[in-house]
Amino acid sequence: MSSVTDVAPVPATRTPEGTPRRPRKPRSGALLGLLAWLIGFLFVVPVLWMVLTSFHSEEDAATNPPSLFAPLTTEGYQSFFGVGAGTSPWPALANSLTASVVSTIIVLLLAIPAAYALSIKPVRKWTDVMFFFLSTRMLPIVAGLLPIYLFAQWSGLLDNIWLLIVLYTAMNLPIAVWMMRSFLAEVPVEILEAASMDGAGLLLTLRSVVAPIVLPGIAATSLICFIFSWNELLLARTLTGTVAGTAPVYLTGFVTSQGLFLAQVCAASFVVSLPVLIAGFAAQDKLVQGLSLGAVK
Amino acid sequence: MHRRVRPALAAATATALAVGVGGCAGWGGGPTGGGPDTINVLMVNNPQMVDLQQLTAEHFTAETGISVNYTVLPENDVRDKISQEFSSQAGQYDVATLSNFEIPIYARSEWIAPLDDYVAADAEFDQDDVLGPLTASLSGDDGRLYGEPFYGESSFLMYRADVLDAAGIQMPANPTWQEVADIAAEVDGAQPGMAGICLRGQPGWGQLFAPLTTVVNTFGGTWFTEDWEPGVDSPEFREATQFYVDLVREHGEVGAPQAGFTECLNNVVQSNAAMWYDATSAAGSLEAADSPVKGKMGYVAAPVVETDSSGWLYAWSWSIQQASAKKDAAWEFISWASSREYEELVGEELGWSKVPAGKRASTYENPDYLAEASAFAEPTLAAIESADPNDAGVQPRPAPGIQFIGIPEFPDLATQVSQDVSSAIAGRTTVDEALERGQQLAEDVAERYRERESK
Numbered sequence: 001m002s003s004v005t006d007v008a009p010v011p012a013t014r015t016p017e018g019t020p021r022r023p024r025k026p027r028s029g030a031l032l033g034l035l036a037w038l039i040g041f042l043f044v045v046p047v048l049w050m051v052l053t054s055f056h057s058e059e060d061a062a063t064n065p066p067s068l069f070a071p072l073t074t075e076g077y078q079s080f081f082g083v084g085a086g087t088s089p090w091p092a093l094a095n096s097l098t099a100s101v102v103s104t105i106i107v108l109l110l111a112i113p114a115a116y117a118l119s120i121k122p123v124r125k126w127t128d129v130m131f132f133f134l135s136t137r138m139l140p141i142v143a144g145l146l147p148i149y150l151f152a153q154w155s156g157l158l159d160n161i162w163l164l165i166v167l168y169t170a171m172n173l174p175i176a177v178w179m180m181r182s183f184l185a186e187v188p189v190e191i192l193e194a195a196s197m198d199g200a201g202l203l204l205t206l207r208s209v210v211a212p213i214v215l216p217g218i219a220a221t222s223l224i225c226f227i228f229s230w231n232e233l234l235l236a237r238t239l240t241g242t243v244a245g246t247a248p249v250y251l252t253g254f255v256t257s258q259g260l261f262l263a264q265v266c267a268a269s270f271v272v273s274l275p276v277l278i279a280g281f282a283a284q285d286k287l288v289q290g291l292s293l294g295a296v297k
Numbered sequence: 298m299h300r301r302v303r304p305a306l307a308a309a310t311a312t313a314l315a316v317g318v319g320g321c322a323g324w325g326g327g328p329t330g331g332g333p334d335t336i337n338v339l340m341v342n343n344p345q346m347v348d349l350q351q352l353t354a355e356h357f358t359a360e361t362g363i364s365v366n367y368t369v370l371p372e373n374d375v376r377d378k379i380s381q382e383f384s385s386q387a388g389q390y391d392v393a394t395l396s397n398f399e400i401p402i403y404a405r406s407e408w409i410a411p412l413d414d415y416v417a418a419d420a421e422f423d424q425d426d427v428l429g430p431l432t433a434s435l436s437g438d439d440g441r442l443y444g445e446p447f448y449g450e451s452s453f454l455m456y457r458a459d460v461l462d463a464a465g466i467q468m469p470a471n472p473t474w475q476e477v478a479d480i481a482a483e484v485d486g487a488q489p490g491m492a493g494i495c496l497r498g499q500p501g502w503g504q505l506f507a508p509l510t511t512v513v514n515t516f517g518g519t520w521f522t523e524d525w526e527p528g529v530d531s532p533e534f535r536e537a538t539q540f541y542v543d544l545v546r547e548h549g550e551v552g553a554p555q556a557g558f559t560e561c562l563n564n565v566v567q568s569n570a571a572m573w574y575d576a577t578s579a580a581g582s583l584e585a586a587d588s589p590v591k592g593k594m595g596y597v598a599a600p601v602v603e604t605d606s607s608g609w610l611y612a613w614s615w616s617i618q619q620a621s622a623k624k625d626a627a628w629e630f631i632s633w634a635s636s637r638e639y640e641e642l643v644g645e646e647l648g649w650s651k652v653p654a655g656k657r658a659s660t661y662e663n664p665d666y667l668a669e670a671s672a673f674a675e676p677t678l679a680a681i682e683s684a685d686p687n688d689a690g691v692q693p694r695p696a697p698g699i700q701f702i703g704i705p706e707f708p709d710l711a712t713q714v715s716q717d718v719s720s721a722i723a724g725r726t727t728v729d730e731a732l733e734r735g736q737q738l739a740e741d742v743a744e745r746y747r748e749r750e751s752k
Binding site for chain 2 (some may be wrong): 025048063084085086087150152159237238241242243249252253254255256257259260262
């Protein structure tokens with residue numbers, strides 16, 4: 001269990017001596033840069049393809065070989081937003097937003113104190129505690145689906161967004177605790193000692209010493225939790241109905257076994273992934289800091 | 298210090314959570330949610346259902362005061378959700394789209410409500426107008442009616458009349474499969490990129506095995522004999538499957554192992570296939586106003602070998618959940634959606650090619666519909682009327698069904714076998730190997746029924 005910190009999702013980019021790496025020679029740097037761009041491009045291509053397809057008509061989207069330069073249209077978006085079709089994606093998007101934001105807030109409220117108790121002032125056998133947290137993720141969600149469904153039916157919580165909030169909280173809590181623990185573990189003991197020597201109490205230390213250091217970590221953790229809740233399909237599809245359906249469930253509704261749907265689904269997927277993209281861009285600075293926390297020491 | 302603080306904190310958080318959950322439990326609404334004049338409908342996402350959604354508010358809710366909440370899901374998801382919802386009688390949905398495959402099975406389990414009393418009290422609905430084979434296949438073992446069709450279909454052979462004419466080929470009115478294979482060989486490549494025939498190869502009991510089971514039937518094969526002996530490795534089943542696999546490998550579409558209904562529809566619309574054996578409901582899309590092959594198609598009965606007809610029978614239908622507290626409102630919805638008036642409404646508002654047809658005799662006497670659908674109306678009606686789920690092949694069967702066997706185990710069984718047959722189409726295995734494994738799977742199912750019957 002001593003390898004807990006190594007497993008945590010913080011890239012160990014520090015050199016053993018703690019000194020920054022020497023800059024590489026320019027040529028290999030350019031090569032590496034090119035490679036990074038290439039790999040980045042490969043990751044973005046499917047998304048670009050999806051966006052392009054979403055602006056094609058259904059017939060053009062379905063051709064093989066693909067028609068890249070087909071005329072652009074917003075038909076896919078019109079059908080997603082239910083123009084003249086008596087449907088609307090807004091309730092589903094609102095449900096997704098509620099479930100993701102509320103569960104992320106609850107996760108942070110629970111995970112940060114837990115992580116504090118596992119890193120800065122570690123409880124006894126804290127490695128075991130970490131493992132217990134993680135073990136709740138070892139059961140595949142699908143294995144618990146039927147009991148959860150029956151429980152929800154029995155307790156009248158079927159098709160209730162609060163059930164999803166509780167489940168998403170439970171689902172993300174272990175990850176958040178692990179992430180926050182590794183971020184909090186990066187807070188140098190010396191700083192804490194210095195603070196306490198200067199007479200700072202617990203709350204003041206948390207607010208003025210710990211918080212600024214781990215804020216990027218909190219940003220990274222909340223974004224991960226938000227993304228996982230936002231994209232969750234299995235639980236949402238099983239446990240919601242007409243009222244609490246989330247955006248991913250609404251999105252799958254565009255798939256049909258009779259007729260064309262590719263452009264509609266691409267448009268729907270693009271709109272549904274927008275909030276995550278926006279959240280990602282908004283948190284980008286903090287995120288990069290968060291994910292490379294420790295490299296700057 | 299810490300020890301005392303922590304439990305207190307934990308308790309406070311737990312209380313906050315509980316209050317949050319409890320206080321807002323009414324938000325989502327439980328089984329009784331939505332008020333007395335709202336019904337919840339769970340349905341498959343097919344184009345006809347999308348049209349229905351569009352017309353509901355203005356033409357149903359405005360007249361009856363009953364508002365309808367739809368949940369629309371793709372076919373496989375909707376089946377999962379319906380079986381989960383209905384088997385637990387959760388009561389979230391009042392109405393769901395079931396097919397003539399599920400309805401007798403669900404009726405046996407008393408998951409859905411009989412409709413006879415509603416039909417009898419609703420003079421306007423006119424059950425006698427609904428085509429006989431559909432009424433029969435939507436009834437339970439007890440002879441009561443459990444579903445009303447939204448649209449029905451059989452299967453037939455669609456072909457490019459212009460391509461066959463150019464090649465000097467005459468399509469017989471009742472072709473045999475051998476004749477179809479010969480024509481496929483002749484028109485293969487008649488235009489650049491045009492395959493002789495498009496046949497489903499995508500795994501799935503409702504994909505590959507819908508057309509293939511009808512081929513097996515007419516070749517004289519069957520999944521099970523009357524006394525529950527599996528027949529998957531019988532010579533007739535083998536011959537039929539080998540014929541199907543050879544035909545699609547030699548003269549079929551590109552990417553056949555992944556091609557389902559949608560892919561074949563695309564192929565025909567884009568002139569990538571000269572013939573297509575599939576659902577009669579496809580003709581509406583081929584003859585739609587924006588279809589490039591409109592007016593170029595011909596339609597004949599499903600090809601046969603040993604039987605007189607071989608078209609399947611399928612209908613997406615409405616059923617009411619037994620646990621529903623709003624059965625009267627639910628029937629009012631069904632009575633509207635399955636009515637002749639609704640068909641006329643679709644015809645006038647959205648176009649006659651979009652009518653959810655294939656369920657009422659009156660549809661095929663409507664001059665407006667015939668003007669639009671003249672090319673395929675008569676072959677469709679003939680195909681549905683000749684379909685007999687209780688006499689689908691050359692031998693008696695233990696359960697009704699044409700392109701399926703009406704037992705709950707069939708989807709699993711046929712889907713597993715279809716994966717191997719699809720591999721055979723891809724050339725990764727042989728038909729014999731695929732069916733040998735299929736026979737073992739079928740034997741497992743058959744054994745259970747033999748045991749049950751011997752008790």
